[in-house]
Amino acid sequence: MFNLIMRWFEWDQQEGSLPLERVFEYTEEPLIAQFRVDGAPALDRLLRLPCLFMNEGVGDEVCRVGQVTRARVVNREVRFDYTLDPDVPPLRNQTIYAGRLALDMPHDFEFSRNHWAVKDVDLYRFLLRNVRPRRQRPTVFRIEEHEEIEPALVSVMMPFDAGFTPIYEAIQQAAANVGLRSRRADDIWENPAIIQDVVSLIDRARVVVCDCTGRNPNVFYEAGIAHTLGREVILVTQAEQDIPFDLRHLRYIRYLNNGEGRVALTAALQGRLQTILGH
Template identity: 45%
Template sequence: MSALKGSCSMYNLLVGFPEGSAHAGRVFEYTPDSVKAKVAPGGVPDLTALMGLPTLVMPEIREGEPEVARLGRILNLARHGSTYTFQFVPDANVTPLPLEKMLANADRWGMQDFEFYRTHWAVKDVDAYAAMWGTVAGQSMPGPKAFQLPTDKLQSHDLVAVMMPFDAKFNSVYEALRGAAAEAGMQCQRADDIWKNEHILDDVLELIWTARVVVADLTDRNANVFYETGIAHTIGRDVVLITQNMEHVPFDLRAIRALNYYPNSEGLDHLKDGLRTRLKTILASS
């Protein structure tokens, strides 16, 4: 397993279903009522919320058949009568795990042993990537001490979080980013668009956590943006770096490609086109 890719503190567990389909009668089996309230408010499954969760897909355990569990995401989830259809995309950064190892670590995944032998779709109140880390490394995944990540919030599949200095001279840049996101079928937000928490850092953390992609403008070497970029990288978000001056990109980030732009109308059009293309590529690969 390589770098962890963060999401929220719940995950979909799909056991025994044929690739790409699940019987509605087995959905939410072995799912706590508190979790159902989040992903199926009023008893109606929120398909967008479910697609925002990491997903573990595995067959039922059968004697003599070495099988593996795979961690990834589901896309294009829809209901057709008594069947849910979906596309499963495995996380290329996560090595499939033998079911024997999964069974030995069932408690890390919030599973009971009998669940390995029954076809069902559950939603577990567990951080799947932390569970994966624990299963592979045999220990709990370390977490931050300086702040609390909002792991109870769901990741949005179409949210672009923008990290940039709070300065009026970046307003036209932000408008270009918003335009690029809209053309890619996504929505754009930055921390000053929202006020949910008493402390602004909590709003920033929630924005980064729930975003599908983070855009970080490193222009002027803003310390807050650098800090926020580090958080986004650490929790595994796709990060797009942009800057008006490549000399403002820290040495440790020089190996990562960045969109270099000029803050005039032609330069912002170029930035918009470049970001739109990059966002579409990220979405197509997820």
């Protein structure tokens, strides 16, 4: 069995409330009898069940699995505290909707109404059967189980060469002009292996800038990681032929490595960052 709590706003406050009369909506009568005492919800019994926390909708809305940890009735409302299970990744309502019959949720209207239901279904068995297993994890470096993107971070991938310092400064200026901060791997030393610092920097970034000048193999490798992780990647180069063949269908910024060229690079990169940020 599991609790289903549906509401219209996000599950990010660790506490919530519902009208008392909405408890046990879309719940079979035998279950209501099992979890009701003297006409009121037996909250202590309900707290023993896992919970599916959903936003209203049947599409890309995010839902989570967790537990109601405390509940009480106050002024005809059920107020409750809850925790989300960090070992269960966020789900999409469309996944739940596709399996609605198996979850005893046959009524479409249930997906658009705030309520607390009890379902006589093994929630975790449903998840094991219907949610894709996690992919094999990398062995060369570590990726955190859950993303923690820093919204203001731009990661810069370029050769470790003093000649690229003025270019990095031009990129830094473009980021600063739109309220972002930029870092590259040689700015940090958090792990014994430099590859882990590089990957962590990419994984935390909102945007990754890769300078392909000179066809540096490390930069190409890092660009591939950034694309795989789903980051916004901006390619820059001093020479068109330095863009890998497999990436030439993507837009890139070409610049000259002189004072005027670096100013132009800052302006072009600033415009691209503004587009990504929606400014």
